[in-house]
Amino acid sequence: MPANRHFASRLARALTRLFGGEAGAGLLLILAAVLAMLAANSVLSGAYHALLHAPLPWAPIRKLETAHLWINDAVMAVFFFVVGLEIKRELLVGELSTPAQRRLPVLAAIGGMAVPALIYLAVAGGEPGLARGWAIPAATDIAFAVGVLALLGKRAPPALRLFLLTVAIVDDLGAVAIIALFYTAQLKLAWLGGGAAILAAMALLGRFRVERGWPYVLLAIAAWYCVLHSGVHATVAGVLAAFTIPLKLDHKGDSLLLRMEHALVPWSAYFVVPLFGFANAGVELAGGAGFGALPLGIALGLLLGKPIGILGAILLARAFKLAEPPPASHQQLAGMAMLCGIGFTMSLFIGALAFPGQAALIDEAKLGVLAGSLVSALCGFTLLRFAPQRG
Template structure:
């Protein structure tokens, strides 16, 4: 006999599946599964899966396309497309659409990238080959961080969830710029010229107010391919293409449903959150601890990354908030204490997805360094998550926290965003 879920339970399930936190929790599960498999009798099958040739040779430089390459160069381009769409919406008509809204998250985001990079450079300065990994601890994984916050419920005020999202958006912009500028190999001028021509065509379609999605999707696919051939990392095509998708702003309300950007963003969101990001985590998080000595944790590369994520992120983000508030540049997040702000600053040290991605770009041809980097990323992210959770769990709430919950809930849910409480 079939049963029907009650409306209450159905609503809770819908809210969970609509939230960024759900994707973060699924990412955690995928990462844990990869770690377990990589340290089990199935380890060889896992490695075979990663290096399984699943397609033609798209680029002489990359060689045969393996599962790992399809995920990192193909699926992650879709992830970056969604990142670009979200950044454009927030800059035009969202949480970062005015200078007043940008003031508070801007300084913490910038210092939150600079401090981890500085700590990494300080700890790896004696080994020049490692210097290329300076950007690895500079990133924040918003899905993972929101998943952790979701587990804490009302122990984290909504104003700080809004701050975390805003800092992460600027952080993503910085990460994209870093990848484009610092992790671009030798350039194929012909392919780059073709990419520029496609960008011009997409720009013209935007200006002509072409509202059908299919011309843009064809253009995005071609842009991804020629960018892959050009030497610029293919994921940059996703971000550039996103800014060329037409957007119809509607101030004060969710963006117009007939907006191409709205349609594409909402179509991609579940695929990215529930498939692409967890698959990326599963493919990239499998670190084998076989034969790993405790002293390996203290090697310069993993130590620099772990210290950058755990210490650099919390110090940079918290110092940025303090400077912005004390200088009068921005107001203190409503309904929060400084201890809660410090804990959320520490959550920014969860750098999982973007950090893993950058580590592969930083050390091409050096798989041993990539494996060491993964250890540092896992250690730094885990420490950041655990300590931040403990602080938020036991930190006293601000007296005015509940007064601002309703107002902040409306802000953080705009444009379809849901924060699980």
Template sequence: MALRAVSRRARRALVGFLRQEASGGYVLMAAAALALAIANSPLAPAYFRTLDTHLGFVLGPVHLRETVLHWINDGLMALFFLLVGLEIKREVLDGQLSRPSAVLLPGAAALGGVALPALIYLALNRGRPDSLGGWAIPSATDIAFALGVLALLGSRVPASLKVFLTAIAIMDDLAAIVIIALFYTAQLHLAYLAGAGAVLLALIALNRFKVARLWPYLLLGVVLWFLVLKSGIHATLAGVALALTIPQRGGEHPPLERLEHALHKPVAFVITPLFGFANAGLSFAAVGFSALLDPAPLGVALGLFLGKQCGVFGVSLALIKSGLARPPRGASLVQLYGVAVLCGVGFTMSLFIGALAFSDARLIEETKIGVLAGSLISALLGLLILRTAKAHAD
């Protein structure tokens, strides 16, 4: 009986997640389009000046002063990563990733979709130490954008493919978290790192003692965020660490479920659109589309468009043809290929990693061109394939 209740909760959470991510994707698209319009209008100086404005506070020994852009990327995006961590934990414990048989196909496909884009980028940027660090930029799928495109097709796409895409995107996010922790960490400050470890142990103790109230976790989470920020590890990883300590069990509405529900709308309709608005602003007067042929943006664009679809579909096809995995129920190989193409929509996480990978302003701007071009082409082609896939169904 308890297992059935957990299963029902997992299904409800997945349905709500798909609906909200899809609608949040439309808001994110609008925010990105608005940023591009403003960055190429007379309002551009005010837009860029606002993002570069420094804000901060002093509270005893705590002294923080960052630009508006950094507050969005290092502060608000910690809540995005907290939600990502909660979703990963729920899916692994009770959801689509809790059964090994259900993990094999999307897990292997996600791995192919992370590795091949990185290899394409590295091949195009070999011998260029200034841009080589951007290899991970085309490795991530933007679940909000991708599900938003899928939602445009309604019932033409089997629900199993939406679940498949969601599982791949969640695993992509997990891979991105590991990549950020391992490869995009600045010089470590051991005192702050030790303090963060102590706070993390306190959070684990709260979990072990079955504390169901959320406020102690969130209060310690703020302290953890500050210590991680000061330690040299990217501050958003504090959100993931906090998520892993939130209890999954406890009453009819467990703490993890309550926090995930509370975060969904602010993240989907405020935080990620604000991130998109702050990071997608690209002035074509400064960096034109001709820059797309430079190695870094070309590596990003081709990594997203070619690397993602070939990695995801190639691995999926190999597993299905070998009999090691079954295709998503009710889906043809053409539809599966269409979803693999959609995996090349890498907006949010790609822009985020791009901002971490480079300190050179021109490379960051060129990265935006690559992300926008690769994501847009992937979205349009994926939409076209899935709209016509029924006529070519196997």
């Protein structure tokens, strides 16, 4: 019995180390994706698709009549709200708060979004109806990429982790802008105006230094509801609502934004994102999606476009004396750039927006995202694991 307790204690400590912190979020996301793939390619396939896509017995919001729609359009708003909080904090008091700090991550993120899009268009853009997917390989999954980096421990220097994080945050801001500008249906101005008015009211709460969270939460839900019916994707409301949360520190060095971020980050990392991964990563491989131009363009965009764009931007910035790269070896920088090719969450999300109502194309896009993200993760991990510690 004591031996059993000793083994159980060691196992508990190992699981805590494994699933705690940044590595845990990435591992849970991988596990959710694997479970989705297994479910979609087994005898559970029918139950998996029925669970997600069958009409709900009762839907309080007509536009959200399936579990899949609730996850993608409602639950994911929490993820985007957390992204908005992180972006605002970094821009005001964090690693993106000065022009000098912003310069290299912004340039690297622009290169890391533009080159994958160009590669995708070169491979798949000529096929009828596929050009709309150009933004799918332009995104980076923060949780997945930072999780893989965390698995490396001291093999990845802190400066490299910080640079990857700032590039991914700028990348997220770009992805949100792309969703708002390029994947918007026909606008309904009355609903859009209602959402804008509510967001303005939230900004006024911040101006008058209202520090209680519940008024912001209620108004954020109302803004989400208006944006859901406006033609702009509802999750954009999450980011915009987060920008209204006050960051001004009190005498204890605390603020409403920091408290909200602290409370919501675990929910986002350990529930929302894995749930989204499980709901969206299930692709039927047998007789389903084929590896044609669409998945090939996405996979090559993530695998080649991301590192070429990011490393190219770093080299150009150094050549023109705009910014210096982070202190790391060339191989470490290459490994970090490869990890940015893990598109997963944001890429799957944009894939569903790019081809609405086209299940076959969405499945092909998922296949490309999964393949490109997996190979990018393995290559990035390998490069960093065996990289020299000094450049």
